[in-house]
Amino acid sequence: MALGAVVLAAVLCAAAWGVTAGDWGWRPEPVRRFAWWVPAVYGIYAVVRIGVAPSWRYRVHRWEVTADVIYTRVGWVSRQWQLVPVSRVQTVDHKQGWLERLFRVATLKVQTASHAGSSTIEGLDAEEARRISEELAVRAAELRDDAT
């Protein structure tokens, strides 16, 4: 993500330079004056996104799996609370990308019959994620409620 932000910032700077430095007659005056604002604003956004957001997110994110319900809270500026009953769970995915494997964390994805009722828990400890996914699968099979 950081790499992508650097590349995009560079592209935006180049565009701004192109707009201001070139000698084209057709661009209106305000465009030239404010051209450098675009990369500047993006730079600030990227710094916040990379420097501040993850720790903030970490403070916000919560999850809890009780016997019957999966509860998650995600987000940083905007927040989202989700309740999914285990009895309606259809599939439990346990996923680990290469970066996640490096840091020994995993993502758990719980799906129900509705796309709006599907829940994702990111950055779980890998061992714990495996344990939870197995437990959930067993529990879901026990409580199975076919009424979608």
Added chain:
Amino acid sequence: MSDGEHPEPSEAETGRRASGQPVPPEAMAGIWPEPEHRLSPLTMVTAPLSYLRNFILPIGVAVVAGSFNPWVLGSAAVAITGMLVTGFITWRTFRYQVGTERLEIRKGLVNRSRRSIPLERIRGVDVTSHLLHRMLGLAVVNVEAAAGGGEKEEGKLDAVTAAEAERLRRVLLHRRAVLRGDASDTAAEAVLAPTDEARETAKMRAEAPDSAVYFTMPRSWYLYAVLSLGYLLTPFVALATLLGFTAQIIGDIGPRTEVGDALYTVYLWLEGIGRSALAMAAGAVLAVLVLLMPLFAVVSYTIAYWAFTLRRSGESLVAERGLFTRQSVTLEHRRIRGHELLDNPLERLCGAVRLRAIVTGLGESATRTVLLPAGPRTRVMGVVEQALTPFGGSLIRHPRAALARRLIRAVSPFFAAAVAAAAFGLYWPAALLAIVALAAVPLGVDRYRALGHGYDGRQVSVRSGSLRREQAVVQDAAVIGWTWSQTLLQRRAGLADLKLAVGAGDGGYTAIDAGFGESVSFAESVTPDMVRPFLLRPGPAEESVEARGR
């Protein structure tokens, strides 16, 4: 291909009982594998014709443009003969058989394909017939089934006689019900009785308590087309299609042929008349189209919704409509999770509303879930009362803070654009945008007034939208999850969007800008088991799920 090869369903009931059923034998009484059936012999005519429909124009043009060149004529003849032969082969090789547990469809001469659909998995049986089919008394049966992994599978019988289609629908749905162990037994005797008379009486007996007509469309309802923007725009859509079609044909012909030359001459002639005349003609055509908009709307609406009927047949609702293409959709009560009432501002003004079903397993196919076209609210609610469960509660209004948010949402984009345009010295567009921003004020107010959610002890209802106001009513047991989302600004105002996940219809319905604390206790009242464990203290509304998370 004589008629003898097309066995009547009754004459060949073999009486062979399938063994090793997991279903109790008494439930399986009267259910035997049927003999193999063929499609109606008339499909030898209809299949090539409906296939040819797409090619008839290019072939015709090619024949004429090739000035009846023998090669072109010959190849066209070969193509048509080929299609007729294919039609014949398809008819000869296509067989279907309703077994005790599965529907088998076999086809193909060289590449044999055999599709076997477990009757248990059937989700719906739809019957459609377009104009040609109806003239010949045929119908297409579409059997939709759930395949493994949540995918869909379809068996299409194109085409059987209309009577056979109706029989298949009943037999398939009944056998499915028996296999699942939720049969209502009277329904099946009708179609399984050995003789015609017995079948007739059984049918009467089965249908008397088992079916009812809830609604047939009165003449005046066709006029509601005028209120629907989609139908008002039909002349322009038709014009666009026509223009695209002409352009394609002209492109196909090319400049070298005689027709191409003729067109070019016409074009030169038109140019000779002068551009201003041409522009005036175009303007006149446009004006006529605008004037004709209501007429076109009513006509196309009538074609689509001709003789709309909604009736109950056994454990299902059947909606039938269409003038040329008659479409019949069967929705099982077991799969219906609720309904939606839709209207736009024009329809609200006239007190009209549309009705749709929220059904599992149909995905987003909006046209198939239509239960009633636009009509007077009282009448629509009357049908809801008979056929479904009406929502008995009242909707809770959302807090005043939501009004400010709706207004800002509606006005700010245009306002910002107007300010930006003024800053750049573009005063005309700025003034225009400012007017649009002003016009958005009532829109914002109306959007706020539409917001609401409620619970009547059995069903949950959520309403939102203005240009397309939508009130969803869903059984509480169908709610399979809750999601609150809150932006920074909503947190300031103490609001949140509450989305209830439903494994049917659109998948989720959102109460926009509900009071946060209030929405939590609302969710708790609907599904106490799901929400209560996460409340810090049971009781006062202010104790939100947020508290537990900290």
